[in-house]
Amino acid sequence: MMRGLRYSGITGVLTYWLFVAWSIRENPWFSFTKNALSDLGSPEKASAPWIYNYGLIITSLFVLAFSVCLVLSAENKLQTVGGAYVSVSSLFLALIGVFHAGTRPHTFVSTYFFVQFFLGMLLYGVASRDRAIRYGSVALFALAVLGTPVSWPSAALIETYEIALIAIFTMLVAVKH
Secondary structure, eight states: OHHHHHHOOOOHHHHHHHHHHHHHHHOTTTTTTTSOGGGGGGGTSSSHHHHHHHHHHHHHHHHHHHHHHHHHHHHHHHHHHHHHHHHHEEEEEEEEHSSSSTTTTHHHHHHHHHHHHHHHHHHHHTTOOOHHHHHHHHHHHHHHHHHHSSSSSSSHHHHHHHHHHHHHHHHHHHHHH
């Protein structure tokens, strides 16, 4: 069971990008340099917005499974708290699909997905006895924070950057456990 859980983070990232690719195929107007990824889920902008939105909800299940892996493999209370933060991030990820672009709570739930995940990653990593996880999570958290004030050409590019950092963390955990 733990083997499946430890790869669920990577599976979640791959699942997310498969839904993004499908959404882009249905919405050839989409541009990584001009749009937000959430535009793919906006009923006002996208044809078949359900593809992107359901993709987020399905992906959130993999993030939740990954958080269970983090909690079950925790070596101490701080790592357990880190895993719990990642589990909360999975709820916010699902809520991005529910409160799609154009709805009032969208910006809040989108922002809090990233905030919760990166805080969980940092707490889990700082408390790890494994040096690669400890230093890797701190470096990834620092890169996430440093990427925030950068003047990105579009929301999709910073979102892709942050999702790449999440992917690296999930791969690190899968390899090191």
